[in-house]
Amino acid sequence: MRRLDARLLLPVLSLALLLAAVFWVQPRAMSYTGLNLLFNLAVPIALATIAQMLVIMVDDIDLSIGTFVSFCACVTATVLHDSPLLGVLVLGAAVAVYAALGALIEARKLPAIVVTLGMSFVWAGLAVLMLPAPGGATPDWLRTLMTVKPPLLPMAILACVLLAVVSHLLVTRSALGTRLRAVGGNARSVARAGWSVVRLKAVAYGLAGVFGVLSGMALVGLATSADANIALRYTLLSIAGVILGGGEFTGGRVSPVGAVIGALTLTLAASFLSFLRLSPDWQIGAQGAILVLVLAARLLVRRRAVA
Amino acid sequence: MRTLTKMALSAAVLALAGPALADTADRRIALSNNYAGNSWRQAMLQSWETVTGQAVADGVVAEAPAFTTAENQATEQAAQIQNIILEGYDAIVLNAASPTALNGAVKEACDAGIVVVSFDGIVTEPCAYRIAVDFREMGRKQVEYLSGRLPEGGNLLEIRGLAGVFVDDEISAGIHAGVEQFPQFSIVGSVHGDWAQDVAQRAVAGVLPSLPDDIVGVVTQGGDGYGAAQAFAAAGREMPIIVMGNRQDELLWWKEQRDANGYETMSVSIAPGVSTLAFWVAQQVLDGQTVPQDLIVPFLEIQQDGLDAALETTPEGGVANEEYTLDDAKAVIAAAAN
Known part of the structure; x- marks a missing residue:
């Protein structure tokens, strides 16, 4: 438990620091509506980040999550809106494909980076087939859900807290989560203990698929309609979010709470730079600089802890 | 001379002439742009700067900065629009990355009482104004x-x-x-x-x-x-x-x-300076004028006798441009109202 806290300290600190800076530059953000505007687009990013984290947890990486979320968004805005039952079936099938990919990658010992890169083109193609021109519509219940104004806390914050708690329970507290992390830590010993690694990887990828679907749905709920290219940025954002949140590429060392915080930090960093009126030519660089800064700080903290 | 196809007649301009400019002196208009990577967009931003700079100096509006997203992505632009809402602008002039994927953010802006005028890359959200190309x-x-x-x-x-x-x-x-x-x-x-x-x-x-x-x-x-x-x-x-x-x-x-x-x-x-037309349309809406939701961009036509003048002002590798005035905007509005 204490180690988890140390891992979380830096992400929490960076988020708090950035939030303080944003409030200082733009005091208007310090309100119910302000916080919601600041963070509501972070909700789909956080969901995609959790999906990415589940794959990174089993020592793989998912380069297709951005196009997968785009595809799910297109399905949500078209099929799910027009005939809900068929929509659920299509999204369910997409999750099944994700699970099958996980099994395939493990069973044939394929490099996940290659398989998911290939799949990213498949999802992108399917998204264009679903929605050749931007459009579609949000199912009413989804729009209501994403624009709900609960008392006390805005929807964006509430959703992120809920996501952090659920994924924390799933990954860190449940028996399944422990086994999945063990696959990332030492797959061979998991196999020796009598568990099927193929099945476990299928479960990890399947869960990632579920969070990917949720991300696409949340995005359409916010955007009101879809576009085949709507979430291309999510691939890199999700990887950055996992790492920023204290996760590591190997060894099953991930933190769900950290991943959500990482996604929020990335979103906030972009807003902060925009409030500063930084020229767009510098913004990508500055965003990268913030990332490097946090990672460098993490390295320093870790080294001191070891020494 | 370059001729601007103004579908409206000067009579229509006269009919609308005369509203005081001072009403928008304390208003702030932001440009939300999704891409700056080609000569057309560069000219568009340049025109915006020239015309709004003058408008700010003349006291027509208080401020009119341009925001361009670092990457040409709808999700980034949606976040950018939400940031502009947070900063309390009165109007957003928008060249959209997607006709539909920004509708949620545009709706948020409208709900916050912000005027949204989209041009070139227009949005389908009904509450926004559209300056489209025929x-x-x-x-x-x-x-x-x-x-x-x-x-x-x-x-x-x-x-x-x-x-x-x-x-x-x-x-x-x-x-x-x-x-x-x-x-x-x-x-x-x-x-x-x-x-x-x-x-x-x-x-x-x-x-x-x-x-x-x-x-x-x-x-x-x-x-x-x-x-x-x-x-x-x-x-x-x-x-x-x-x-x-x-x-x-x-x-x-x-x-x-x-x-x-x-x-x-x-x-x-189409002249890249259409961004300035959108600026004046936004200013007119803030001024309380009745503006139809859908407007049409005038073409920039170059005839034989205007060739030398056009070539002189067009940068090498660029596109001929035209910056619009308040009167041009009024003419376009009047044409759409008929």
Whole structure:
């Protein structure tokens, strides 16, 4: 438990620091509506980040999550809106494909980076087939859900807290989560203990698929309609979010709470730079600089802890 | 002189003239832009800066900064719009990355009482104002011009844009409508030039041998006229009337030909300065004027006598531009209201 806290300290600190800076530059953000505007687009990013984290947890990486979320968004805005039952079936099938990919990658010992890169083109193609021109519509219940104004806390914050708690329970507290992390830590010993690694990887990828679907749905709920290219940025954002949140590429060392915080930090960093009126030519660089800064700080903290 | 096709008449302008400017002196208008990576967009931002800088100096509005997203992505622009809402602007002028994916953010802005005016890349959210391009008319106009030049008609070659893009279908539909209106013309060949001179040159060179010798005109979509001319010259064909698309290389070639042999044509496209038209429309809405939700961008046409002036002000490798005034905006609004 204490180690988890140390891992979380830096992400929490960076988020708090950035939030303080944003409030200082733009005091208007310090309100119910302000916080919601600041963070509501972070909700789909956080969901995609959790999906990415589940794959990174089993020592793989998912380069297709951005196009997968785009595809799910297109399905949500078209099929799910027009005939809900068929929509659920299509999204369910997409999750099944994700699970099958996980099994395939493990069973044939394929490099996940290659398989998911290939799949990213498949999802992108399917998204264009679903929605050749931007459009579609949000199912009413989804729009209501994403624009709900609960008392006390805005929807964006509430959703992120809920996501952090659920994924924390799933990954860190449940028996399944422990086994999945063990696959990332030492797959061979998991196999020796009598568990099927193929099945476990299928479960990890399947869960990632579920969070990917949720991300696409949340995005359409916010955007009101879809576009085949709507979430291309999510691939890199999700990887950055996992790492920023204290996760590591190997060894099953991930933190769900950290991943959500990482996604929020990335979103906030972009807003902060925009409030500063930084020229767009510098913004990508500055965003990268913030990332490097946090990672460098993490390295320093870790080294001191070891020494 | 360049002629701006103002569909409204000066009478309409007079009818609207006279509202006080001071009403918007403390208002702030932001430009939300998704992309700055080509000459058209650079000219668009430059025009915005020039016109709004003057407007701020004159006390028409308090502030009018331009925001461009670091990457051309709808999700980034949605976040950018939400940031602009947070900063408390009164109006957002928007060139959108997606016609639909920003609707949620645009709705948030409208709900916060912010005026949203989209142009060029327009959005479908009903609460926003749209300044759209009438691409059909752009196609039809070319045939109309040719009918004035060549009353007896003849064979036309059509150069289309990028296959599968909405703009290409629209301009082409307009050209075909024009041919129906002026039946003395017939389109004997059609190639895709992808709005790029090199692609157009290859495509035209490839199709020329299969076409009759008496091609009198080439109807284009912009960015392809120079390439077509090169292909005709290389094939040793008689130069037809090629309608140009306001690109600097096209205008330069046209001038060279005019000086050498009196070549005559016309050029039509949309001026990047349409961002400034959107600015004035937003200002008019903030001023309390009644503005229709859907407006049409006037074309920037260059005729023979305006060629030198246009070429002088067009940067090398760029596009001819026009900055709009408050009166232009009023004319456009009046035209749409009728």
